[in-house]
Amino acid sequence: MRIVPLDASRMAAWDGFVAGCPEATFFHQAALPGLIARIYGHRDRSVLALQDGDVVGVLPLVELRTRLFGHALISLPFCVYGGPLAVDGEAARALLDHAAALLRQTNAATLELRGLQPLPDPWVSEGELWTVRSGLYATFRKPIVGDDAANLKAIPRKQRAVVRKGIERKLEILTTGDAAPVYRIYAESVRNLGSPVFPRRWFEALLETFPGAVDTTLVRAEGRPAAGVLTLHWRNEVLPYYGGGTPDARDCQAFDVMYWDVMCRAASRGATLFDFGRSKEGTGAYAFKKNWGFTPTPLAYRFLLRAGETVPDHNPLNPKYRLLISSWKRLPLPVANWLGPRLVRGLG
Structure with missing residues (x-):
């Protein structure tokens, strides 16, 4: 050996x-x-x-x-x-x-x-x-099938109604390999959560290194960007990995439409497992994924x-970072986007 x-x-x-x-x-x-x-x-x-x-x-x-x-x-x-x-x-x-x-x-x-x-x-x-x-963390993974109606039915009733309401809004959905618009939304979203963002070239490098296996989805509401996600494709799995939205994204169901679209497109290309990624227990993202009918696996x-x-213990739930997180949320976005990559490289 x-x-x-x-x-x-x-x-x-x-x-x-x-x-x-x-x-x-x-x-x-x-x-x-x-x-x-x-x-x-x-x-x-x-x-x-x-x-x-x-x-x-x-x-x-x-x-x-x-x-x-x-x-x-x-x-x-x-x-x-x-x-x-x-x-x-x-x-x-x-x-x-x-x-x-x-x-x-x-x-x-x-x-x-x-x-x-x-x-x-x-x-x-x-x-x-x-x-x-x-x-601390749980992951959310669930089978999907090549039938949109069956996948929609598998979503719990209350959340299914939200998805349907979003579909009826006829939001504009663009799936491309363009990093810039999705990165802008993601960077604003994590700033609003009080977290530093990684450099845009990380988005770009993933798209360039894994052509066909990485894409970006942008959702627009009334012509304005509302939500975006960078998605990873692996074998029969799909993983919407870096997602974010504007403060209005929830009100117009942009998140729900975005993840539903990712699920439908993945199923159409043969994916049989939807991986919603990891979330910290007790957070809004954790609850959101449970609402979609995904069972958390620690x-x-x-x-x-x-x-x-x-x-x-470098995570936002650590009380010693409370003041830093509160201050970060108030930073102007250009400042947060300049400082973020210099900090996040050590967090991993």
């Missing part, structure tokens, strides 16, 4: 392995960790496990080092899922043992694995004490900590 770094010569082999792995997600593709490293100024630490020349496991991994938010290894920052993929426990342990050694070598504070599913206990590195954080991320460190 050999652990080797991901480089240009091994990307095809990596993606070939991922293509045959049922547990793989959009975020396990070979291009993604390098893209994150380039856009945000971090270091790609991704590795493959090889046995007799064949790939038997992969671990996408990025090293973040910032003054404000510290030093961490994450699989994978700016992604909801990640972690190792392996053919068996031996390959998985080899990858995790390598990551644990890298934690000690780099003196990073934490190693974080963002798996969609909890890692089987036999896969966890022997001799290492892993911490599991649960109760996400349990694993952490390996340097001695004396605790699980990082």
Whole structure:
């Protein structure tokens, strides 16, 4: 068993392995960790496990080092899922043992694995004490079919009425590969929530790197942009990933029409699973997704900590960020859009 770094010569082999792995997600593709490293100024630490020349496991991994938010290894920052993929426990342990050694070598504070599913206990590195954080995030995934009427009927009655009301409004819906208008809406939306936004080039890089697998949807009400989302397509799954709206979006059902349109278009191209992404428990986004009939599945991320460190808590529900969030909401949008990318690179 050999652990080797991901480089240009091994990307095809990596993606070939991922293509045959049922547990793989959009975020396990070979291009993604390098893209994150380039856009945000971090270091790609991704590795493959090889046995007799064949790939038997992969671990996408990025090293973040910032003054404000510290030093961490994450699989994978700016992604909801990640972690190792392996053919068996031996390959998985080899990858995790390598990551644990890298934690000690780099003196990073934490190693974080963002798996969609909890890692089987036999896969966890022997001799290492892993911490599991649960109760913060949940993901929302639900089957869809190639019949719009059946998908609409699967939405709970009250929310279904809202979707129908939005459809009757005849809002203008545009699906393109244009990042700019959707980014503008998204940036305003996260500013209004008190969060820093990432750079627009991250939107652009996703669209350029994964042609046909990433698109943007813009909803206009009375000629004005009301809501927008950047959507990821993976195998038979669709994931509307970065969505936002203007303050009037809810009143005109722009969000509901937007997500319904994404669902219909995905079903028409053969998607059988709608992934509404992760949300923090107790938030409006969490409640919105439940209203659509999606059952939350808690996400349990694993952490390996340097001695004396605790699980990082860089999220808006942390009380110590309350004043900062309140102040951020009042920033002029151009200022927030200038400062945001300089802060968010350390949050991951």
